Amino acid sequence: MADWADGRLGIYSLAKANMRKIFPDHWSFMLGEICLYSFIIIILTGVYLTLFFHPSMNEIVYHGSYVPMHGIRMTEAYASTLEISFDVRGGLLIRQIHHWAAVIFIAGMFVHMMRVFFTGAFRKPREINWLFGFLLFVLGMFTGFTGYSLPDDLLSGTGVRFTQGAILATPVVGTYISMFLFGGEFPGHDMVARFYSIHILLLPGIMLGLVVAHLILVFYHKHTQFPGPGRTNKNVVGMPLLPVYMAKAGGFFFLVFGVIAAIAGMFTINPVWALGPYRPDQVSTGAQPDWYMGFAEGLIRVMPGWEINLWGHTLVLGVFIPLVVFGLMLVAIAVYPFIESWITGDKREHHLLDRPRNAPTRTALGVAWVTGYMVMLLGGGNDIFATHFHMSLNAITWFVRIAFFVGPVVAFIVTKRICMGLQRRDADKVLHGRESGIIKRLPHGEFVEIHEPLSQDQLYSLTAHEQYTPAEVGPSVDENGVERKVTRGQKLRAKLSKGYYGEGNQVPKPTAEEYKEITSGHGHH
Amino acid sequence: MSSQEIPEKNLPSEQDTAHGAVAVAEDPFADPGLPPHKPRIQDIDERAAKRSERTVALLFTLSMLATIGFIASFVAFPVDKLVYVWPLGHVSATNLSLGLTLGIALFCIGAGAVHWARTLMSDHEVADDRHAIEATPEVKAKVMADFADGARESVIGRRPLIRNTMFGALAMVPLSGVVLLRELGPLPEKKLFHTSWDKGKQLINMNTNEPLRPEDVVVGSLTFAKPEGLEEDDHEFNNKIAKDALMIVRIQPEDIKDKHELEWSHEGIVAFSKICTHVGCPISLYEQQTHHVLCPCHQSTFDLSDGARVIFGPAGHALPQLRIGVNNEGFLEALGDFPEPVGPAFWERG
Numbered sequence: 001m002a003d004w005a006d007g008r009l010g011i012y013s014l015a016k017a018n019m020r021k022i023f024p025d026h027w028s029f030m031l032g033e034i035c036l037y038s039f040i041i042i043i044l045t046g047v048y049l050t051l052f053f054h055p056s057m058n059e060i061v062y063h064g065s066y067v068p069m070h071g072i073r074m075t076e077a078y079a080s081t082l083e084i085s086f087d088v089r090g091g092l093l094i095r096q097i098h099h100w101a102a103v104i105f106i107a108g109m110f111v112h113m114m115r116v117f118f119t120g121a122f123r124k125p126r127e128i129n130w131l132f133g134f135l136l137f138v139l140g141m142f143t144g145f146t147g148y149s150l151p152d153d154l155l156s157g158t159g160v161r162f163t164q165g166a167i168l169a170t171p172v173v174g175t176y177i178s179m180f181l182f183g184g185e186f187p188g189h190d191m192v193a194r195f196y197s198i199h200i201l202l203l204p205g206i207m208l209g210l211v212v213a214h215l216i217l218v219f220y221h222k223h224t225q226f227p228g229p230g231r232t233n234k235n236v237v238g239m240p241l242l243p244v245y246m247a248k249a250g251g252f253f254f255l256v257f258g259v260i261a262a263i264a265g266m267f268t269i270n271p272v273w274a275l276g277p278y279r280p281d282q283v284s285t286g287a288q289p290d291w292y293m294g295f296a297e298g299l300i301r302v303m304p305g306w307e308i309n310l311w312g313h314t315l316v317l318g319v320f321i322p323l324v325v326f327g328l329m330l331v332a333i334a335v336y337p338f339i340e341s342w343i344t345g346d347k348r349e350h351h352l353l354d355r356p357r358n359a360p361t362r363t364a365l366g367v368a369w370v371t372g373y374m375v376m377l378l379g380g381g382n383d384i385f386a387t388h389f390h391m392s393l394n395a396i397t398w399f400v401r402i403a404f405f406v407g408p409v410v411a412f413i414v415t416k417r418i419c420m421g422l423q424r425r426d427a428d429k430v431l432h433g434r435e436s437g438i439i440k441r442l443p444h445g446e447f448v449e450i451h452e453p454l455s456q457d458q459l460y461s462l463t464a465h466e467q468y469t470p471a472e473v474g475p476s477v478d479e480n481g482v483e484r485k486v487t488r489g490q491k492l493r494a495k496l497s498k499g500y501y502g503e504g505n506q507v508p509k510p511t512a513e514e515y516k517e518i519t520s521g522h523g524h525h
Numbered sequence: 526m527s528s529q530e531i532p533e534k535n536l537p538s539e540q541d542t543a544h545g546a547v548a549v550a551e552d553p554f555a556d557p558g559l560p561p562h563k564p565r566i567q568d569i570d571e572r573a574a575k576r577s578e579r580t581v582a583l584l585f586t587l588s589m590l591a592t593i594g595f596i597a598s599f600v601a602f603p604v605d606k607l608v609y610v611w612p613l614g615h616v617s618a619t620n621l622s623l624g625l626t627l628g629i630a631l632f633c634i635g636a637g638a639v640h641w642a643r644t645l646m647s648d649h650e651v652a653d654d655r656h657a658i659e660a661t662p663e664v665k666a667k668v669m670a671d672f673a674d675g676a677r678e679s680v681i682g683r684r685p686l687i688r689n690t691m692f693g694a695l696a697m698v699p700l701s702g703v704v705l706l707r708e709l710g711p712l713p714e715k716k717l718f719h720t721s722w723d724k725g726k727q728l729i730n731m732n733t734n735e736p737l738r739p740e741d742v743v744v745g746s747l748t749f750a751k752p753e754g755l756e757e758d759d760h761e762f763n764n765k766i767a768k769d770a771l772m773i774v775r776i777q778p779e780d781i782k783d784k785h786e787l788e789w790s791h792e793g794i795v796a797f798s799k800i801c802t803h804v805g806c807p808i809s810l811y812e813q814q815t816h817h818v819l820c821p822c823h824q825s826t827f828d829l830s831d832g833a834r835v836i837f838g839p840a841g842h843a844l845p846q847l848r849i850g851v852n853n854e855g856f857l858e859a860l861g862d863f864p865e866p867v868g869p870a871f872w873e874r875g
């Protein structure tokens with residue numbers, strides 16, 4: 001059988017390279033797996049939903065089994081979602097698994113991306129895979145949004161209206177995009193059908209391709225690892241795909257699926273029957289999108305309503321600026337690896353991960369970004385905070401406005417200091433050993449804490465990271481005495497490089513000489 | 526690599542000072558290499574291994590039982606049965622039982638596999654070499670040469686006419702696809718500038734579906750209205766109401782601060798678009814003392830006693846007002862369309 005397949009597919013050669021491929025182990029490497037598995041779960045449950053869902057905006061009067069909605073006009077999309085929820089045995093469960101998995105999928109990608117960022121796993125040769133992952137994150141948000149809109153219930157319709165209003169704010173082409181997307185004026189009769197094909201075919205198709213490419217690249221590059229005894233930039237240490245990794249990863253799929261199924265069984269998500277079908281003139285209070293749209297929601301909530309009317313045109317800055325900021329915050333993720341590699345000028349491959357503390361500026365930038373993101377997420381729920389904590393909406397709005405600018409700066413400074421402190425502690429540990437917690441009284445009465453020397457493993461692990469020296473602009477005159485032109489780019493680069501690696505931006509690693517001097521001087525305390 | 530896995534001989538207490546001194550003499554931070562494998566209890570003690578085996582088998586068996594439970598729940602519970610379960614409240618029996626049994630069935634497979642991998646499968650760490658991704662200069666040179674050969678044989682370089690027309694053709698052909706997209710929707714034209722309101726159209730109460738008389742609008746209440754002739758079962762109802770939705774309140778004329786607003790009112794009854802000028806949510810909350818209305822979406826607040834100007838929140842301009850009067854039969858009627866587009870602002874709005 002295997003021989004038969006080999007004669008046609010060459011599976012032996014494939015297996016030779018991959019069956020015993022080594023995968024390193026670390027808890028944070030499971031984050032990507034969570035994303036992959038929830039994606040698979042979403043596809044499985046999504047296909048099931050397509051068997052019952054009617055992507056149509058034809059209106060009917062409801063007479064199904066959910067009594068509170070009797071006699072109400074609604075689209076077939078909404079009616080079929082009620083049917084899935086109340087008439088199809090297990091239909092509600094599949095809907096809930098689909099939605100929970102979507103929420104977890106995007107949260108998983110977010111955290112996975114942070115792991116990759118803070119450990120520097122995006123460096124050469126993995127920049128392209130970073131971009132693939134980034135695209136998956138962005139497309140995941142849009143897929144989630146289009147799916148959320150399909151049931152055509154009051155909550156999701158309000159979200160679509162919000163989006164349409166934001167589209168209208170786009171200068172010059174806004175009204176055209178809106179008309180073309182909705183097939184006329186909002187809400188029109190095409191939205192559900194169009195979102196449906198985008199949601200179940202277009203975006204998942206692209207995403208499936210990206211996921212496969214992402215995984216192929218992970219295989220091809222081999223996984224990164226943290227430095228440690230025997231783990232170098234030239235090898236990968238771990239256990240073979242078959243059997244250990246297969247069992248662990250395969251098992252983990254079932255764990256993730258099991259947990260999501262149980263959550264979906266117990267906790268209702270998006271009870272579309274509670275509020276009724278969408279009507280453009282009706283709304284519920286406390287309307288909230290899924291979490292991954294909360295950041296955009298926050299931007300749009302706290303932005304002052306600026307509008308500029310000139311020459312018969314309106315520039316709707318109050319909505320357009322949030323749209324642009326939203327885009328820029330995402331673009332910042334996409335381009336970061338290229339900026340960092342430009343600053344370091346490092347063309348080597350990096351397979352060893354950084355501990356976040358050892359890259360203080362990068363870590364601080366990441367935390368600053370996350371802070372800005374979280375502030376806006378908070379802004380997206382400003383009304384909820386106001387009612388729950390009895391605060392004035394105005395105060396919260398101003399807090400968010402100020403915190404969006406100040407928070408990241410503070411976060412940057414604090415994070416950098418923490419990283420530097422941790423680096424200093426590492427250096428101390430290397431030079432003076434680990435604090436043992438045992439206090440000894442010296443003959444002349446002084447109390448000292450005994451420091452235990454570190455093992456060779458620890459010494460190595462704590463000193464294995466590389467430290468860059470800041471790039472120099474170089475002399476303005478070359479070796480022949482001819483004036484050298486220093487471009488503005490070079491100057492900027494030298495400046496940034498100093499900010500990343502200059503004095504005060506990293507703690508120099510202890511040198512062998514320092515270590516020897518100290519250890520030979522005091523002996524072992 | 527956690528500290529428990531550090532091999533004994535590398536622990537500080539085990540370190541032979543003489544040996545350590547030698548290593549330190551060369552490079553105190555040298556890579557000591559992969560630590561030796563440390564056996565697990567299951568590697569040494571067959572009884573422990575047997576226990577692990579039984580645990581794994583038990584988990585897989587539990588999964589089978591849960592699947593049977595799933596099928597049983599599927600058959601047993603009517604789809605509309607509700608049960609009270611603390612602390613979840615009243616939940617669908619089918620949904621809860623199916624979710625939990627499926628969850629257990631899946632989880633136990635996963636737990637079994639992971640336990641098996643952790644306790645019984647070999648846990649020897651192995652090192653694999655990495656190979657440079659970049660090709661060697663020879664390979665690069667060969668590929669470039671092959672490419673040059675191919676390009677030469679295609680004569681594309683010598684016959685620019687072919688090259689240029691080909692690029693032209695390839696660049697143009699996607700235009701057909703773009704042109705087809707034109708059918709996605711109509712042009713905006715002036716569509717966003719008009720609603721169904723017009724001179725003489727009566728204001729119909731949204732709740733009762735009856736024409737409104739001035740005396741129906743009492744101080745302190747918010748009334749919603751639609752234009753006469755628009756019915757809920759109209760095919761275009763949603764598209765129309767998205768722009769036509771009207772909000773009516775009665776304010777003592779002396780409390781109306783905006784002169785223009787007063788002119789367009791009928792004895793203090795004022796009618797404004799219900800669609801928020803921010804991004805288009807319908808406004809729904811009214812504070813009768815202050816005559817403020819609030820959009821629940823992003824909390825834009827408008828002062829209906831002062832031209833519905835924005836007093837808080839992200840909306841960029843006031844709500845458009847509809848000029849109203851009373852017709853011969855004593856019903857409220859519109860005296861024209863809104864003077865400006867309703868809803869969110871857009872480029873052509875001006």
Ligand code: HEM
Pocket residue numbers: 039042043045046047049050053081084095098099102105140143144145146147148149150151199200201204207269270272
């Ligand atoms: C790839 C990422 C995907 C995400 C993030 C996602 C997310 C969502 C969300 C949040 C909903 C709303 C569910 C609700 O509460 O009612 C939804 C609905 C739906 N999705 Fe997906 N989905 C994805 C892929 C798919 C795929 C691949 C299919 C089918 C092949 C699919 C089919 C459906 C259908 C039919 C509905 C409407 C059913 C209903 O709401 O009852 N989805 N999706």
Ligand code: FES
Pocket residue numbers: 801802803804805806820821822823824825838839840
């Ligand atoms: S839509 Fe009304 S405040 Fe945003």
